[in-house]
Amino acid sequence: MGSTAQFVILGMLSKEPMTGYDIRKRVKTRMGSFWDINYGQIYPTLRTLEKKGEVTKKVEIMENRPNRKVYSITNKGLNELKKWLLKPAEPESAKIETLLKVAFGEHLSKDEIIKHINEFKARNISRLEDASNIEKEMKAQLKKNEKYFFPLLTFSLGKSLHKAGIEWADTAIELIEKHKNFTKLYENGKNKISKIN
Amino acid sequence: MGSTAQFVILGMLSKEPMTGYDIRKRVKTRMGSFWDINYGQIYPTLRTLEKKGEVTKKVEIMENRPNRKVYSITNKGLNELKKWLLKPAEPESAKIETLLKVAFGEHLSKDEIIKHINEFKARNISRLEDASNIEKEMKAQLKKNEKYFFPLLTFSLGKSLHKAGIEWADTAIELIEKHKNFTKLYENGKNKISKIN
DNA sequence: AATGACATGTAAGAGGTTACATGATTGT
DNA sequence: ACAATCATGTAACCTCTTACATGTCATT
Structure with missing residues (x-):
């Protein structure tokens, strides 16, 4: 409704x-x-x-x-x-297409996956910068005007989420680059039945 | 398309x-x-x-x-x-209704806001647990079957995002409880023009 | 005795995006 | 000279959710 x-x-x-x-x-x-x-x-x-x-x-x-x-x-x-x-808030939802493409990464080359992750990282850096800039201005005004208290609270989570994205990107790229049997992943995964849903 | x-x-x-x-x-x-x-x-x-x-x-x-x-x-x-x-991935998007309600928190009491945040925290804990359990099973099988390499990569970001949510919830509740002039926020915010968009 | 898992599907509606139209003013 | 900002709006479309319908089997 x-x-x-x-x-x-x-x-x-x-x-x-x-x-x-x-x-x-x-x-x-x-x-x-x-x-x-x-x-x-x-x-x-x-x-x-x-x-x-x-x-x-x-x-x-x-x-x-x-x-x-x-x-x-x-x-x-x-x-x-x-x-x-x-009213209780609706459960949160996200759409992270990058993770979808990573999840199906067995059909891509190392470089193609890393490209996706770097683009993801760039978006997160840019959003983090935007958030930080506005946060800075708000914080400066907070002493005079308390109305920024709540917006600042929300920025704090927004920033953390972007930071988590950036950190993940770095470690993910490292892991992918280290990975030896990369090109054989698809072959190995074929025709095997798993119990994990 | x-x-x-x-x-x-x-x-x-x-x-x-x-x-x-x-x-x-x-x-x-x-x-x-x-x-x-x-x-x-x-x-x-x-x-x-x-x-x-x-x-x-x-x-x-x-x-x-x-x-x-x-x-x-x-x-x-x-x-x-x-x-x-x-193809390049679409930019990520999120819907976090809890943050919407926190952003408009000046119309709510301390307890009402904290209730929203606690429900948010509970959802994140539950999702983190689910993710951790499946991750554990996958990790156990990873040695035998490399097909879990990519799913595991995506779990790593998923888990970080939930952890960020949980940590934010704790610090946000602390800040709200410490906050002195809480009930006066709305009055102070009224009829003042800001330059921040 | 009740719940949840299994397993398919449809119809209606709500929600959300995109492209189009218009066009001066201000900043780089 | 070019891009961005200001400022409204519509129409078509695509996407997505919800409620309904059906019914067994296994578990608690």
Whole structure:
């Protein structure tokens, strides 16, 4: 019932009034490690929330570009948000295609696998850097403004996950390079029945 | 083009012939930390792959239950799989609803947030245990059969991610409990404009 | 006596992505 | 000169989840 997208939007608007464009940008920079949302969800959902009376909009007339529509959360919206916040969270899920390709690595050469892992590592480094930069700015402001307490908590896990990815990449590449019988893996694995599911 | 589901299925069948039911079970136990697939995808996709000549099936007649349909990958299927394996992996994505709720934690009490984090921790402990158990069995067989080399590599990242989650949960709860001005967070955060996106 | 494993499948709907359309302003 | 940012939105499509249907056998 009700996609999570609407609660992400309500949550963002509970912090301050914003446009749909702002919501997308903030979710990307502040929650990029653990959530994503895109315009195709945001704009229709904002209209739905408006119809339900959970947000209101103020239109700022722009010249030569689409009018800014600044949305604010209503009391009704805040109540819906709180109801959702009290429910148990859905189990976390991940999609790591790199691991899928590694798991089927017997069909690839050493170099091909290592290439995948290096690309994975690069993405994790880049995300870790982004997170660290924003974290630094937030920490600087934390003394003056406590509202960064919770975002900082989430950054701390995001960063750890990226670090784990980077460290894994290094050790995985080492193990693959050390591995002697690499090319014979597929042959050895053939036609043998295992008890492990 | 072509959902990832079909390549997961081809990848599983490249290891050994299996039923749709087996595929689901194996993806859950061996790839549960980084991928998921369910029957609603598997059965229709198997038929599609059969039509395309990428898998073949052998029907084992069963009494009093649906006939087992054991699928095998064909050379054509193996080629398609290899083509996909050579393509760069999609960027990884995660959905961690717990962090969403923590990020909006200003609307919750200390205890409510800690409850969410403890449930998150419990899920991670349970998944870490599952992964560790299977890893143990695989390691025992690795000396005899090298086919577990790649699955073991993926378990190593899966386990690290769960460990990172567990450690984060502990430190996050500590920080929240130490936090003095907790209930005033929302008031302080109100109506202030920030430069951080 | 009840649960879980085995084993298949469908239909409907919800959720999410992508490509398209428009176009000035600001920064490098 | 070029890219990115600002700012909206839609339509088509793809993907994915959920609920339903069926029924035995083995284990606790």
